[in-house]
Amino acid sequence: MDHAAVAHRTDLMTITRHVLNEQSKHPESRGDFTILLSHIVLGCKFVCSAVNKAGLAKLIGLAGETNVQGEEQKKLDVLSNEVFIKALISSGRTCILVSEEDEEASFVEPTNRGRYCVVFDPLDGSSNIDCAVAVGTIFGIYMVKDKDKPTLDDVLQPGKNLLAAGYCLYGSSCMLVLSTGNGVNGFTLDPALGEFLLTHLDIKIPKKGKIYSVNEGNAINWDESTAKCKFPKDGSSPKSLRYVGSMVADVHRTLLYGGIFMYPADKKSPNGKLRVLYEVFPMSYLMEKAGGQAFTGKQRALDLVPENIHDRSSIFLGSYDDIEEIKALYAAAEEKKP
Ligand SMILES: O=P(O)(O)OC[C@H]1O[C@](O)(COP(=O)(O)O)[C@@H](O)[C@@H]1O
Numbered sequence: 616m617d618h619a620a621v622a623h624r625t626d627l628m629t630i631t632r633h634v635l636n637e638q639s640k641h642p643e644s645r646g647d648f649t650i651l652l653s654h655i656v657l658g659c660k661f662v663c664s665a666v667n668k669a670g671l672a673k674l675i676g677l678a679g680e681t682n683v684q685g686e687e688q689k690k691l692d693v694l695s696n697e698v699f700i701k702a703l704i705s706s707g708r709t710c711i712l713v714s715e716e717d718e719e720a721s722f723v724e725p726t727n728r729g730r731y732c733v734v735f736d737p738l739d740g741s742s743n744i745d746c747a748v749a750v751g752t753i754f755g756i757y758m759v760k761d762k763d764k765p766t767l768d769d770v771l772q773p774g775k776n777l778l779a780a781g782y783c784l785y786g787s788s789c790m791l792v793l794s795t796g797n798g799v800n801g802f803t804l805d806p807a808l809g810e811f812l813l814t815h816l817d818i819k820i821p822k823k824g825k826i827y828s829v830n831e832g833n834a835i836n837w838d839e840s841t842a843k844c845k846f847p848k849d850g851s852s853p854k855s856l857r858y859v860g861s862m863v864a865d866v867h868r869t870l871l872y873g874g875i876f877m878y879p880a881d882k883k884s885p886n887g888k889l890r891v892l893y894e895v896f897p898m899s900y901l902m903e904k905a906g907g908q909a910f911t912g913k914q915r916a917l918d919l920v921p922e923n924i925h926d927r928s929s930i931f932l933g934s935y936d937d938i939e940e941i942k943a944l945y946a947a948a949e950e951k952k953p
Pocket residue numbers: 715736738739740741742830860861862863878888
């Protein structure tokens with residue numbers, strides 16, 4: 616690593632400095648948000664190092680427990696969950712925590728409580744952990760109405776009320792992609808410095824893409840509209856299929872290259888597979904902030920109002936024009952219905 620070259624770069628923007636710059640635009644801000652984000656960043660660094668050495672540290676394989684989704688938990692699911700819960704509570708800025716791995720929402724002790732609710736998927740793409748394929752962490756942040764009287768309604772809010780959302784990709788490089796409302800930025804972890812540096816400023820998804828990402832293995836259970844999604848309306852050649860099976864990796868590629876990521880509802884899973892609060896909402900928020908769209912097959916994903924913390928939803932997200940075509944497909948199918 617040519618540190619001298621790095622040191623001379625004027626844009627040596629760390630994620631902390633970026634968030635502080637954002638904070639300075641809000642004179643009323645007390646820095647709570649910045650402190651919360653710095654603890655999420657710490658959690659991501661910890662999980663990144665654990666993922667990188669999973670095979671060495673005997674972090675491969677099952678933990679021997681089953682989570683509320685009925686999924687067998689991987690050791691890294693459990694470790695990542697513990698790391699984020701500890702980091703979020705020790706920030707002293709959180710009030711309610713919702714994790715994919717915990718059946719119930721956690722209400723932080725009043726003595727150590729803050730104003731933010733964090734919904735998160737500590738380790739996304741669990742099926743890929745043991746084969747060292749890219750995985751990630753997904754999070755969304757809401758504000759509690761009254762931190763002295765927090766209720767589940769503070770998290771069962773539509774996604775459009777999110778204050779911020781992001782994900783951390785543990786892939787060939789470790790990247791944290793974040794939006795606090797103004798645009799989407801990407802930060803790459805410099806392993807030597809241990810710092811996330813700004814490498815992708817103001818990410819904008821291409822208006823149209825050549826790639827679609829879906830588990831084609833479910834195609835047999837799809838309805839007619841879903842089966843048509845990969846075929847561009849203009850009759851040009853079908854999009855190319857790319858599917859990692861980790862939502863973070865598939866959405867990250869979609870955000871940078873354009874196209875569609877989808878996990879549609881089907882005969883087998885009438886509500887789709889992905890969870891509204893800590894998968895669908897954060898990714899939909901980022902997609903919209905980057906100029907794309909997120910659609911459930913019926914409505915704008917961020918307008919959904921979840922009834923339970925582990926609700927699932929069908930989801931199509933990606934390039935603006937591609938999602939417009941999918942919305943037209945579903946609208947046409949709706950019109951044809953008797
Ligand atoms: O194996 P399938 O049915 O294609 O599902 C893959 C999807 O499930 C997930 O792995 C679910 O997330 P978790 O790994 O966090 O449970 C997504 O990352 C991914 O998009």
